[in-house]
Amino acid sequence: MINSVPSFQGSISYVATDDLKMAVNAAITLQRPLLIKGEPGTGKTMLAEEVAASLGMPLLQWHIKSTTKAQQGLYEYDAVSRLRDSQLGDNKVQDIRNYIVQGILWQAFTASEPTVLLIDEIDKADIEFPNDLLRELDRMEFFVYETREMIRAIYRPLVIITSNNEKELPDAFLRRCFFHYIAFPDPVTMQKIVDVHHPNIKKDLLATALQTFYEVRNLPGLKKKPSTSELIDWLKLLMAEDLSADDLKSKDGKASIPPLHGALLKNEQDVHLFERLIFMNRQNR
Numbered sequence: 001m002i003n004s005v006p007s008f009q010g011s012i013s014y015v016a017t018d019d020l021k022m023a024v025n026a027a028i029t030l031q032r033p034l035l036i037k038g039e040p041g042t043g044k045t046m047l048a049e050e051v052a053a054s055l056g057m058p059l060l061q062w063h064i065k066s067t068t069k070a071q072q073g074l075y076e077y078d079a080v081s082r083l084r085d086s087q088l089g090d091n092k093v094q095d096i097r098n099y100i101v102q103g104i105l106w107q108a109f110t111a112s113e114p115t116v117l118l119i120d121e122i123d124k125a126d127i128e129f130p131n132d133l134l135r136e137l138d139r140m141e142f143f144v145y146e147t148r149e150m151i152r153a154i155y156r157p158l159v160i161i162t163s164n165n166e167k168e169l170p171d172a173f174l175r176r177c178f179f180h181y182i183a184f185p186d187p188v189t190m191q192k193i194v195d196v197h198h199p200n201i202k203k204d205l206l207a208t209a210l211q212t213f214y215e216v217r218n219l220p221g222l223k224k225k226p227s228t229s230e231l232i233d234w235l236k237l238l239m240a241e242d243l244s245a246d247d248l249k250s251k252d253g254k255a256s257i258p259p260l261h262g263a264l265l266k267n268e269q270d271v272h273l274f275e276r277l278i279f280m281n282r283q284n285r
Contacts, residue, residue: 006055007025007028008021008024008025008028008051008054008055009021009054010050010054011050011053011054012196013050013196014043014046014047014050014196015185015189015192015193015196016047016050017189019180020047020180020182023036023178023180024047024051026178027158027159027160027178028158030178031156032159032176032177032178033119033137033159033160033161033176033177033178034158034159034160034161034177034178034180035161035162035163035169035174035177035178035179035180036160036161036162036163036180036181036182037162037163037164037165037179037180037181037182038164038181038182038183038184039164039182039184039225039227040164040227041227041228041229041230042182042183042184042185042227042228043182043228044120044162044182045118045120045162047160047182048061048116048118048120048160048162049118051116051158051160052115052116055116055158057113057114057115057116057158058111058113058115058116059115059116059118060104060107060108060111060115060116060117060118060157061104061118061120062104062105062117062118062119062120063120063121064119064120064121064122064124064125064129065124065125066124066125066126068124068125068129069125069126069129069132070128070129070132070133070136071103071132072103073103073104073105073119073133073136074103074105074106074136074142074144074151075100075101075102075103075106075144076100076101076103077096077099077100077101077146078099078100078101079099081099082096082098082099096146096147097147100144100146100147104117105117105133105136105142106142106151108153108157109140109141109151109152109153109154109157110151110153110154111154111155111157112154113155114155114156114157114158115155115157115158116157116158116160117157117158117159117160118160118161118162119159119160119161119162120162121162121163121164122161122162122163122169123163123164123165123166123167123169124166127167127170130169130170130173131170131172131173133173134172134173134176137159137176138176140152140153140156141153161177184228185228187210187214190210190228190231191206191210193228193232194206194210194231194232194235197232197235197236198232198235198236198239201235201239202244202245204244204245205238205239205243205244205245205248206235207245208245208248208249209231209234209235209238209245209248210231212248212258213226213231213234213264216258216261216264216265216274219273219274219277221273222265222270222273223267223269223270224265224266224267224270226264226265226266230263230264230266231264233263234260234263234264237260237263238259238260241259241260243259247259257274257275261274
């Protein structure tokens with residue numbers, strides 16, 4: 001198995017903190033999977049895309065669902081197709097390899113160059129899913145029982161695993177990973193992120209919008225706090241409607257519901273909570 005992966009220094013289209021860049025490079029040095037946790041919308045999936053682009057490596061993505069099984073990442077034997085072809089008298093049934101469907105790990109292991117392998121939202125799967133991949137991710141090999149062959153990695157892929165913390169991951173799995181938590185961006189970092197997506201936004205509009213965004217986000221009792229991606233969408237709407245910083249402020253100077261708040265608050269419970277808090281705030285002034 002050959003290893004020749006350069007270091008990650010960030011990119012112009014993704015605002016990566018020094019700690020995050022250090023985590024990526026630590027995973028490269030240790031040759032261990034990088035486990036990334038953080039709130040939804042903090043750029044976990046995008047990190048893998050940017051790392052691959054920055055390092056000039058192909059990206060293979062495995063998006064996990066509640067029904068996903070670890071075996072699917074290795075390979076699947078299509079017995080149904082083989083049975084059908086045998087009934088039709090197709091000669092290819094003589095070679096079982098014609099019915100072995102390569103999974104994403106097989107593709108990464110046998111790629112002709114180093115790859116970035118994204119295992120996205122691993123916590124959506126069954127609790128045994130991570131444990132079922134321990135040996136394969138550790139030794140970079142697996143056995144195909146139907147063809148009696150061992151598949152070994154030519155190049156060790158850079159494995160990036162994301163989790164939204166919906167389930168606790170097994171200790172044995174965690175021991176094999178380098179862990180990094182992406183904290184929610186502070187206002188300074190958030191401004192840098194916005195500059196990437198909306199470089200022409202007016203400074204006074206951005207300043208007022210960021211203040212409003214963090215006020216909404218910090219409201220106690222919110223079921224779903226608005227994320228970075230929702231802020232980016234909200235700012236896009238504000239710019240499309242040609243709203244100004246003054247449009248985000250109430251005429252009487254009291255707290256008010258921001259325009260187009262549907263981009264930030266995504267369920268009626270949070271909208272009602274926000275409305276009640278605004279009403280109480282106005283009553284107390």
